[in-house]
Amino acid sequence: MLPDILVILGNADFWAAVLRIATPLVFGTLGVLLCERAGVLNLGIEGIMVAGALAGWLAVYLGGSLWVGVMVAALTGAAFGLLHAFLTVPLALSQHVAGLGITLFATSVSYYAYRVSFPNVALPPTIAPFAEMAWLTIPILAKQTPMTLLALTCVPLLAWVLYRTPVGLAVRMVGENPAAAEGQGLNVNAVRTGAIVAGSALMGVAGAFLTLSAFNAFFFNMVNGRGWICVALVVFASWRPGKALLGALLFAFFDALQLRLQQGGDGVPYQVYLMLPYALSILALVLVARRAAYPQALMKPYVKGER
Amino acid sequence: MRLEARGEVSRFMLVAAPFAAVAFTLLVSSLFVAWAGAPLGRTYALILDGGFGSRFAWSETLTRATPLILTGLSAAVAFRARFYNIGAEGQLYAGALAAVAIGGLHGGTGFAAHPALLFPVMMAAAMLAGALLLLVPALLRTRLGVDEVVTTLLLNFIVLLFVSMMLEGPMKDPTAMGWPQSVALGDDLQLGKLIERTRVHAGLLWAVALAALLWAIFKYSTFGFAVRAVGANPRGAAFVGVPVQWTMIAVALISGALAGLAGAIEVAGRTGYVTLDMSPGYGFSGIVIAMLAGLNPLGVVAAAVFVAGVLVGADSMSRGVAVPTYIAEVIVAISLLSMLMATAFARYRLRWH
Numbered sequence: 001m002l003p004d005i006l007v008i009l010g011n012a013d014f015w016a017a018v019l020r021i022a023t024p025l026v027f028g029t030l031g032v033l034l035c036e037r038a039g040v041l042n043l044g045i046e047g048i049m050v051a052g053a054l055a056g057w058l059a060v061y062l063g064g065s066l067w068v069g070v071m072v073a074a075l076t077g078a079a080f081g082l083l084h085a086f087l088t089v090p091l092a093l094s095q096h097v098a099g100l101g102i103t104l105f106a107t108s109v110s111y112y113a114y115r116v117s118f119p120n121v122a123l124p125p126t127i128a129p130f131a132e133m134a135w136l137t138i139p140i141l142a143k144q145t146p147m148t149l150l151a152l153t154c155v156p157l158l159a160w161v162l163y164r165t166p167v168g169l170a171v172r173m174v175g176e177n178p179a180a181a182e183g184q185g186l187n188v189n190a191v192r193t194g195a196i197v198a199g200s201a202l203m204g205v206a207g208a209f210l211t212l213s214a215f216n217a218f219f220f221n222m223v224n225g226r227g228w229i230c231v232a233l234v235v236f237a238s239w240r241p242g243k244a245l246l247g248a249l250l251f252a253f254f255d256a257l258q259l260r261l262q263q264g265g266d267g268v269p270y271q272v273y274l275m276l277p278y279a280l281s282i283l284a285l286v287l288v289a290r291r292a293a294y295p296q297a298l299m300k301p302y303v304k305g306e307r
Numbered sequence: 308m309r310l311e312a313r314g315e316v317s318r319f320m321l322v323a324a325p326f327a328a329v330a331f332t333l334l335v336s337s338l339f340v341a342w343a344g345a346p347l348g349r350t351y352a353l354i355l356d357g358g359f360g361s362r363f364a365w366s367e368t369l370t371r372a373t374p375l376i377l378t379g380l381s382a383a384v385a386f387r388a389r390f391y392n393i394g395a396e397g398q399l400y401a402g403a404l405a406a407v408a409i410g411g412l413h414g415g416t417g418f419a420a421h422p423a424l425l426f427p428v429m430m431a432a433a434m435l436a437g438a439l440l441l442l443v444p445a446l447l448r449t450r451l452g453v454d455e456v457v458t459t460l461l462l463n464f465i466v467l468l469f470v471s472m473m474l475e476g477p478m479k480d481p482t483a484m485g486w487p488q489s490v491a492l493g494d495d496l497q498l499g500k501l502i503e504r505t506r507v508h509a510g511l512l513w514a515v516a517l518a519a520l521l522w523a524i525f526k527y528s529t530f531g532f533a534v535r536a537v538g539a540n541p542r543g544a545a546f547v548g549v550p551v552q553w554t555m556i557a558v559a560l561i562s563g564a565l566a567g568l569a570g571a572i573e574v575a576g577r578t579g580y581v582t583l584d585m586s587p588g589y590g591f592s593g594i595v596i597a598m599l600a601g602l603n604p605l606g607v608v609a610a611a612v613f614v615a616g617v618l619v620g621a622d623s624m625s626r627g628v629a630v631p632t633y634i635a636e637v638i639v640a641i642s643l644l645s646m647l648m649a650t651a652f653a654r655y656r657l658r659w660h
């Protein structure tokens with residue numbers, strides 16, 4: 001077992017796979033992070049990823065360029081984010097329930113739309129996805145598509161916005177102490193809505209990575225819990241973009257490792273390996289539980305004049 | 308845009324809200340039907356007819372409603388204490404697996420005990436399996452403050468993989484020609500049919516009886532009060548002497564047990580064995596049903612019949628007009644969102660400045 005693992009770890013393809021698996025998680029985790037920093041849980045991610053995956057792919061299938069596909073996925077995510085924001089910010093509904101509702105809605109609408117567009121297809125129609133960046137000549141990065149580069153750029157960008165700009169300060173304030181933010185003349189509802197819409201756009205792009213880069217077609221159940229894992233990764237990352245990247249890479253490392261070990265034929269049922277990523281996510285939550293620094297106003301709707 | 312509490316919530320608004328939600332749902336769903344290019348009236352008529360239009364339609368709807376009532380109750384109990392159990396799907400499978408483990412192993416002879424003894428043991432094992440599965444997230448929440456939403460969601464995936472492992476391993480039905488399917492329950496352990504030549508089984512009575520029992524518990528018992536208090540304001544509840552952590556753990560055990568029971572009753576009443584597709588998301592639909600019912604156990608029965616009717620109706624509708632069956636999930640999702648909005652508008656009014 002151990003020599004096997006060492007062989008796997010010495011292989012550049014393995015590390016390329018780690019980065020590839022991490023990419024949608026980076027987008028998704030940053031999206032959840034942005035929403036939660038503004039004080040709003042967004043369990044809509046699982047469904048928004050499905051919608052982004054379909055919308056982005058459909059745009060390319062209908063003749064758009066790949067980057068148009070990414071934009072369409074972001075806009076689709078933003079649209080569902082706006083709905084989530086409407087339910088949770090001005091209407092102050094339970095963020096858990098609204099998020100699950102968004103996931104159910106976005107997922108069912110996507111599946112419905114796919115079936116309306118392609119009533120009777122035996123094989124899913126395909127597109128030409130993003131190509132690897134062979135021109136880059138950096139060993140592991142050259143195996144990635146431009147979307148991975150975009151994801152890696154988003155990490156410092158979001159960190160910069162959150163910690164170095166007035167907008168980021170506003171987002172963090174409404175997530176920690178909305179009443180004080182209001183006192184500073186901020187419009188709490190507007191800042192929260194903006195953060196949710198932007199975060200949801202990232203979730204849409206996370207989904208689009210699956211159909212525009214990892215695969216070349218849309219499949220049912222292709223998101224398969226990745227959205228939920230992002231929600232766990234944000235807690236693991238203590239709501240910090242840098243740590244979110246680290247968490248996504250760590251998760252992807254174990255996921256890539258279990259995929260390789262599965263093929264080892266060591267008599268362990270393959271399901272045990274498939275369980276590992278989910279089990280590790282739970283373990284990670286338990287490990288950081290004691291020092292989890294939740295945004296103070298997370299899941300607390302802000303209604304003016306109510307305490 | 309901001310909210311302003313209505314000074315007095317009128318009874319009219321509270322009664323009108325669900326109707327407004329239904330009207331809004333029909334309106335939005337119509338856009339989706341029209342998009343598929345199908346005639347609106349005929350599509351709705353076919354759904355209604357397929358779900359509620361005949362004795363057969365009703366029997367199918369009630370069969371489908373049975374597990375939905377139980378997962379709906381599971382969610383309603385937990386959500387009342389603001390314990391967000393999103394793992395009913397996994398607990399359902401755990402219960403189904405436990406039922407087959409007791410009642411189906413060893414070539415269907417079980418543990419060679421009398422069915423009158425084996426049947427209650429089987430049901431108890433299913434409830435225990437569901438309850439124990441939820442106990443872990445409940446303890447993590449109460450002891451360590453780990454958010455139960457994520458842990459219960461992730462456990463769903465682990466349980467489904469475990470089921471898959473069991474169906475290909477120790478619990479595999481050797482006669483199923485390689486199809487991943489568990490051994491069957493003994494014949495004498497299956498629930499009786501309520502109506503001849505239909506699939507409606509005695510599990511429906513169990514589900515409705517449990518709904519009535521829970522309704523009574525919530526309305527009349529101290530425990531029911533404690534659950535509501537913990538949900539409304541845990542600090543306040545602790546202040547007046549409600550054991551907050553124990554109430555939450557008790558709620559989790561009941562919620563998990565109900566979902567586990569849903570799995571066992573599906574096996575004993577409908578399928579006879581476990582497959583990986585025995586639940587088309589009953590656990591998640593349970594959450595919708597609980598919300599549609601306003602977390603009221605009796606309302607859960609009505610909401611489960613509604614959702615089951617739409618699902619069954621959409622199946623039969625799609626054979627008549629070219630609308631994908633996913634319209635059922637779309638309708639259910641929209642009805643959840645519009646119900647949520649309706650309740651908000653009944654209590655608050657929106658100010659645009």
